Amino acid sequence: MQPLLEQACWDTLYMVGWSTLIAVAGGLPLGILLVLTDRGGLLQNVLANKVIGQIVNVARSMPFIILMVALMSFTRWVTGTTIGREAAIVPLAIGAIPFFARLVETAVREVDGGLVEAVQAMGGNTWTVVRKVLVPESLPSLIASTTTTIVALIGYSAMAGTVGAGGLGDIAIRYGFQRFESELMWITVAILAVVISVIQAAGDYAARSLHHRGGRSGPAPKLRLLKATTATSETV
C-alpha cells in the first residue's frame, strides 16, 4: 500500500508541478496582454482583445475531461504519447493557462493607473511599465492566483488517471471508489487535504511577506488580541 501511495504522490506533484510552470509561463503574458489591449490600455487593440478574450472563454468553458480527449492528437505531437504522466501534463497545462490568465488579468487591473502614468512621465516604455510596475506591484495577487491555480490543478489531475497518468486522485477513484477500499480512499483524501493546506499556507505566507502596504508593524494585531480578551472577560 505504501509504495503505491508514495508513487501516486510523486505522480501528482510531477504533473501539477510541470503544468503549473507552463500555465504561469503562458497565462502571465496572456493576462497582461488582456489588460494592455483593452480599451484605454497601453497597447489598445479592441480586436485583439476580443479575440484573446474569446479564446480564453472557450478554453475555460471546456470540461477538463473533454479537453483531454480533444487534445489527444496535439498531446501525441508534443510528447509522442497519449498515456502516462507526460501526456497528462499537456491538457492540464492548456486547461490552466486561460484560468490563470483571467486571474492575472484581475490582479493586474488592480494596479493604480497613476503608477503607470508616473513611469511614462519618467520616459519608460510599455515594456518598462510591465516589468517595473504591473508585475511587481501585483506580485502578491499573482502569488495568490498561482496558489489557486495549483489547487485547481490538483483537482483536475484526479481525472488524469483516465489516461493512465496515476496520481493521488486516480488511486482514490480506482482503489477507493471502484474497488470499495474505502480505507485507501480516505487516506488519499487526507493526503490531498494536507498537501492542499500546505500549498495554500505557503502561498498565503509568500503573498503576505511580499505585501508592503502597511500593517507590517506589530501594534494592530496586538490590539485586536487585546480587544478579544477583554470581550471574553466581559462575557464571562
Place this chain on the structure above:
Amino acid sequence: MITTSGLTKVYRSRGREVTALDGVDLHVREGEVYGVIGQSGAGKSSLIRCVNLLERPTSGTVTVAGQDLTALAGRGPRAGKELRRARSRIGMVFQHFNLLSSRTVQDNVELPLEILGKSGKERSAKALELLDLVGLADKARSYPAQLSGGQKQRVGIARALAGDPKVLLSDEATSALDPETTRSILQLLRDLNRQLGLTVLLITHEMDVVKSICDSAALMERGRIVESGTVGELLATPGSELASALFPVGGEASADDRTVVDVTFHGEAATQPVISQLSRTYNIDISILGAAIDTVGGLQVGRMRIELPGRYEDNVVPIGFLREQGLQIDVLGQEPVLLKEGARS
C-alpha cells in the same frame, strides 16, 4: 522654458465631445515658479499632462527647453524613443504621490535612473544624495506605506529630480496634504527652484499655493486661460480676479448711497498719506471697511477697502485724485475700463 501655443484638447466618448483645453497659450520663463489655478474641471490637469504629452493635444504645440515635443510625438498613441528621452528630462510630481509600494524609498528614487540605464553604483549614490536633499536620508530603506503623506511627497519630489531635470511639473502636489505639510512641501519646492534653478509649473486649486511660492500665475476657466502674468502685473491690473482672490479685502457698503473703493498700494505710493489728504482736500468722511498688508510673490502689497459718502457719480473727482497719486483703484460695482485684457501677457 515651457511654451504652449493654441493648445486644444478634445475628448470624444460615445459620440459626445468635451473640450478640455480651448486654445491655451502659456509661457513659463526659465527659473520661475508658475502656478495655474482653477476649479476642478477647468482643464488644469489636461494642460499639465499635455506639457509632457501624457495626453496628446488635439492641436497646438508644446515646446519645452526649446524642443518641440508635439513634433516628437509621432502619429501613433505610443511614445517614441525621442519623446521618452525628452520626458526623462522633465520631472513630475503627483497629487497621490504614485510611489511603487513594492519598492523601498531608495528604489523608488532609483527607478528613473534604471530607465535611463544608469549603473547600480551611480543610481544608489544619486538616490541617497537626493533623499538627503529632501531631508529623508534616514528613510532610504523604508517602504512608502510606512511614511506620512508629506514624506511620501518628498520621495516623489526626489524621484522627479533623479534625471536632473530643468523643468518640474507639479500636479496638485499639495492637495492631499494638511496645511502644515503643504507649507513645508511648498517651501521645499521654492528652495529647489532657487538652489537648482529649476523651472516649476504647478497646477492647483488652492490660492495659498500661488500666493506663497509663485512668481507668475494664470487663471483657468472652462479650458481657457482668462488671466495670466507675473504676480506683480496681476496685482497692478484693475479688476483682476486673480489679484482680488490672491489678496482679498472684506467689507460691505453700509448703505445704498455709498461708493466702495478698493485701493491697492505698492511701491512708492505706499508711503504717501493719501487717505488723510483725500479727506482734507475734498472735506469728505472716509470710513475704512477693511485693510491688509501682505507679501505676495515676494512683493509687499497693501490693500484697503474704503467707503465714500454718495454714489459713484458724486465721487468722480475724489476717485480721480486717488488715481493721480499712482494708486490702483477698483470701484465696486463699476466695470473697470481695461477688464482682463490688460492682464494678458
